[in-house]
Amino acid sequence: MVHSGEQAARAFHELPEAGAQPNHSDCPAAYHFLGTRWNLHIISALLDGYTRFTEIALLLNLNSRTLAERLKHLELEGIVVRQERNQIPVRTDYELTAKGQALREVVSEIQKWTMPAGGPEAMEVISKERRTYAEREILQIG
Amino acid sequence: MVHSGEQAARAFHELPEAGAQPNHSDCPAAYHFLGTRWNLHIISALLDGYTRFTEIALLLNLNSRTLAERLKHLELEGIVVRQERNQIPVRTDYELTAKGQALREVVSEIQKWTMPAGGPEAMEVISKERRTYAEREILQIG
DNA sequence: CCGTATCCTCTGGGATACTG
DNA sequence: CAGTATCCCAGAGGATACGG
Numbered sequence A, B: 001m002v003h004s005g006e007q008a009a010r011a012f013h014e015l016p017e018a019g020a021q022p023n024h025s026d027c028p029a030a031y032h033f034l035g036t037r038w039n040l041h042i043i044s045a046l047l048d049g050y051t052r053f054t055e056i057a058l059l060l061n062l063n064s065r066t067l068a069e070r071l072k073h074l075e076l077e078g079i080v081v082r083q084e085r086n087q088i089p090v091r092t093d094y095e096l097t098a099k100g101q102a103l104r105e106v107v108s109e110i111q112k113w114t115m116p117a118g119g120p121e122a123m124e125v126i127s128k129e130r131r132t133y134a135e136r137e138i139l140q141i142g
Numbered sequence C: 001c002c003g004t005a006t007c008c009t010c011t012g013g014g015a016t017a018c019t020g
Numbered sequence D: 001c002a003g004t005a006t007c008c009c010a011g012a013g014g015a016t017a018c019g020g
Helices: A024-034 A039-047 A053-060 A064-076 A103-114 A121-141 B024-034 B039-047 B053-060 B064-076 B103-114 B121-141
Strands: A080-085 A091-096 B080-085 B091-096
Touching: A024 A039, A024 B039, A024 B103, A039 A053, A039 A064, A039 A091, A039 A103, A039 B024, A053 A064, A053 A091, A064 A080, A103 B024, A103 B103, B024 B039, B039 B053, B039 B064, B039 B091, B039 B103, B053 B064, B053 B091, B064 B080
Parallel strands: none
Antiparallel strands: A080 A091, B080 B091
16 A cells, blocks of 8 residues: 555545645545445444444454454544443443544445335334344443 | 455345345445445546546556456446447446446545535535546547 | 454555557 | 556455463
8 A cells, every 4th residue: 555546545634734625635535444444344333332342343253453453543533432441351332433423424325325225114123123232231331 | 355254245246135125234245345445436436427447547546457356346236337439449438327326425425524624615616627527528429 | 351462364456568 | 548467565354372
């Protein structure tokens, strides 16, 4: 990636003066970011209420090394925050920042695109299932 | 990719009975597809009106080998169609199918996400520039 | 449980050169 | 112009083992 395709290689936080001029050329960076393996999967999982490292690793069938790396990236990009709890054994929760939550719209559109014919009812059900799963976890905390 | 993460490895056209049940489990496939390097860039370029092989290669600063491969994938997925014209030298146009066009919503959301603060005005201008470019090409044909 | 460290394989994809 | 053919290698990422 240090070759010719440099326009897409830079990260968000390296962009000059993010607030100044809404520049169309930021998009390639977003494409590159979302076009990076596992990122969409992970974001989707977080949106679905999964917050735990192992949980996500199991869900995506993704090994810890890769997941840790991706999460670190997501943290750098300001999409995810780590919530450490002083507990034994250690318990960490990953949560989406506002910027990360904003990706719900994107993911939502992807889901729509995946199932154009079928009604959204089936999805509702599954969303609720997942939420329930997440709530079970939350109950364990509070 | 023939290792453990198989749930994401299968392609769309391999999915059983696409029309039957809108299954949530199709999403990982979409994440994997959109999460594949260059695919979003290419789709975005096509949406912006770029249709030529070399055009896209230049725009994305992407070498021909990779672009050819990706386009072949996109064709297999039913997202793109090749329009060959009997001309010398050969001229080919890549166009989005309905399924491909449907991705405009997704890309649009990504663009929104990229520039949350700034108004959409700046983008309009650039869109128009691009369109003009595309139209120049079209005029050359018909 | 949540990672980090190591090792190692496999492939995405860049550079370059060549055809119809 | 629109690819195909080769060569080649950095790096993604899986397996495994270990540490706090």
